[in-house]
Amino acid sequence: MSIIINQVSKKFGDFQALDRINLEIKEGGLVALLGPSGSGKSTLLRAIAGLETPDTGSIIINGKDATHLDVAQRNIGFVFQHYALFKHLTIRQNIAFGLEIRKHPPKRIKQKVDELLALIQLEGLGNRYPAQLSGGQRQRVALARALAVEPGVLLLDEPFGALDAKVRKELRAWLRRLHDEVHVTSVFVTHDQEEAMEVADEIVVMNQGHIEQVGTPAEIYDHPATAFVMSFVGEVNILPGVAGLFCNLPTSQSHVYVRPHELDLLHHEHESSTPATVKRIIHLGREIQAELALPDDFVVFANLSREKFAELNLEAGQQVFVKPQNAKSFADLHRAVLS
Amino acid sequence: MQLNKHYLLVAVAVGYLALVLFIPGAAVFYEAFHLGIKPFLSAVSSRDFIEAVKLTVIIAAIALPLNVIFGLCTAWVIARNQFPGRALLMSIIDLPFSVSPVVAGLMIVLLYGRNGWFGGFLENIGVKIIFALPGMVLATIFVTLPFVAREVIPVLEEMGSEQEEAARSLGASDWEIFWRVILPNIRWGLLYGVLLTNSRAMGEFGAVSVVSGSILGKTSTLPIFVEQAYKNYHTEAAFGAAVILALLGVVTLVMKEIVERRVHQH
CATH class of the missing domain: 2.40.50.140 (Nucleic acid-binding proteins)
Structure with a gap:
């Protein structure tokens, strides 16, 4: 599904988190929102998800105005920095959550959960609880849980931010491969330019509630549009x-x-x-x-x-x-x- | 020298506890049973006693669910929102802890009594609150108001809102989020609050006694029954009821220990 952001602004008190943002995300893309903290990247992602309501402007998902739709109705999958797994449920139950809400038949749920456990390479750990898994494993479960309901858009908020460097690197490559298999339109937030360059097809560089530049990793690096982009992406x-x-x-x-x-x-x-x-x-x-x-x-x-x-x-x-x-x-x- | 001081401290502590806790506790059981089991059985099978137990259970059964619902709503509003007056609201919820129960009872009399603010209106429509069940329920609700909210707020705060947001993004409605995500996460904190509410509701004397009129067999709860029986020199009845209350306390304490352990595991 494609996403069109139209003149979206959001203020928290006196803080202008988003200032008239315009952005188009094409169907099937893997897009990074890159910027320092406070640049508005997470707020933009949460606005697309429906976890924040923009003060002005509109968000069109798949041709439909979703600005005032509830999160539950947007058909999105959301992955949080700190995983947000349901602590009281097993890995299987976590992945099955969205399917159970949608009242899928138990047989179909079991089959889907098995498929996803294989996809995230945690086949043997379905009956464990989140607390018994490592950070990297938990984030893969969070991804499987979001993918289970076959969302039109996958949104990831600093998905690797809480992991150590080595696991982060592995998961990045894994996310890239996963996207090449699943092809779901994906947007992820990161403050790590290397991560954005490595994983994304397209990078949106944000600063102080504005979009500085949108382009492929090569465009961003070789032809920075603004002084900010030049200095934020790569050494200078x-x-x-x-x-x-x-x-x-x-x-x-x-x-x-x-x-x-x-x-x-x-x-x-x-x-x-x-x-x-x-x-x-x-x-x-x-x-x-x-x-x-x-x-x-x-x-x-x-x-x-x-x-x-x-x-x-x-x-x-x-x-x-x-x-x-x-x-x-x-x-x-x-x-x-x-x- | 050091060792002597150490023993002295232990002796003081043990002596103090014995004086205020162990000996009175033992005395209750001794007084109830020192003439054998018979007087105890006859005391606890008297009509007035059974009525008192019934009333106590009814009051708790009404006050408890109401305070659980109120406590959960309040806890969620306070834990999940930042708004001006949030700190003030939290202290207001704690007010029943700092106000003397007798004052609380008096407040209710002043509002709903015959000469109270709403007294005339209530008398006209034929509703009796003071010296009747509604007043006693109101008094009990007042004194047990803070327990659930106080126990649940920190658990909700520690849990954070991300699991709720994740459930919403997976298509869950508010109702489903409450039952499938929030309740399982706060269940031990909530149960702890329920236990405290219940034991206080069944044991409350001051506030309830002010509004009840203490009519034996009619508006007398267990604690009131104890007082009245003792005043009327029915020592066995008084201590028999006291034993029941004491046992309720012991059961609560044991369950509280179990629940507390679970709370800290999570």
């Missing part, structure tokens, strides 16, 4: 647009944005290069990061491949020249990133 050096620093750029813009791996280090001066001193060498494993001091004490980070690093033979204290391969500046003054 932010420099004041002072004349003389990277002087091939229009200096009228207030700041210049350069990704660390898009800075070239040279031993000799070059057109549009800037002299710098190597302050520190940081080994990141696959890459080497150099902390560089520019004139006027501006600090930038440059990421180099191991080969490049070996070729340059860098040491702390050394004089080098920095040349950006790619630098951006934005007409809009970014709303709040410099931190």
Whole structure:
């Protein structure tokens, strides 16, 4: 089912959680709502679910105005950050809950629960209680429970937020595979840009109740529409647009944005290069990061491949020249990133 | 020296408990049974005693469900909503704990008694509240009002609203959410509240005695029966009824222990 968000606003007291949001989510997509806390991403998800009512605007699900429909009537599945499993019910009973509410015949329920237990690879654990499962297992049960009623839309609120890094990584890949099998229109909220890039077909970057950009992971990373997107998605050096620093750029813009791996280090001066001193060498494993001091004490980070690093033979204290391969500046003054 | 102090403290504590708890408790049973089982049996089979038990059970049977429903609604409203006056509402619910039961009884007399605010109106339509069952039920409801809400609010708060939201997203109605999700989660807290409400409802003396008029065989509950029998030198009857009340207390205590353990397991 497709979802159309039309001019949706929501305020909590004085806090503008959503400010005239417009968004279209295509049928069958796997979309990430990405943003820092307080950006409105969870509120938007809960508004789609019907767990929050927008102050203004409308939400169209599958061509039907759902703005004032109750959660129960929207045919959505919702997965919570802290699983929200029914503690007093077994895993089987949890998964069967929605089917029992819909008064499906017991035989059909049993069959469906078996199918879903196989899908989430917890066949042997159907009679356990949620407290006896690990976090990752619980979240898979929560997913199965939401999928049991065959919802038109699957909504996931920071689904991996409460899990440790390793389990999170496994579950991400699993969710991606699951979506490729089940094809249900899915929207998930995350503050982790890596997670959004890895799992989603399309990313909606949100900030302070606004949508900053909608695009594929590649579009978001390579062609950020705003200063906020550039700095929130991936690492970035932010420099004041002072004349003389990277002087091939229009200096009228207030700041210049350069990704660390898009800075070239040279031993000799070059057109549009800037002299710098190597302050520190940081080994990141696959890459080497150099902390560089520019004139006027501006600090930038440059990421180099191991080969490049070996070729340059860098040491702390050394004089080098920095040349950006790619630098951006934005007409809009970014709303709040410099931190 | 240290050891002596230690023993002294234990002796003081045990002595104190013996004086106020063990000896009086034992005395009740001794007085009821020291002439054998016969006086006890005749006391508990007297008409007035049976009427008192009946009345006590009826009052509890009306007050308990009403306070359970009220307590559940209040607990949910307080636990699930933030609104101005929330803290005030919580203290108002606790009011019956801080008001003397006698004052509570007096309040009801002042409202519904013959010369009370609603007295004239009630007399005209022929409804009797004071010196009758309705007044005693009102008094009992008042003194037992806070128990259920107080026990259920923290359990609801600890449970959080996510399970309810999950049930709603799965298509459950409010009614289904209550029976299938909320009730199983709060059942031990609720049962604890019910136990406390019941034991207080059956044991309440002050408020009920003010509104009842204490007519033996008519508006006398168990605690009132004890007082009246004792005043009229029917010592065996008084202690016989006291034994019943004491046993009720013991049963409540045991059940309370069991339930409390379950509450803390969850």
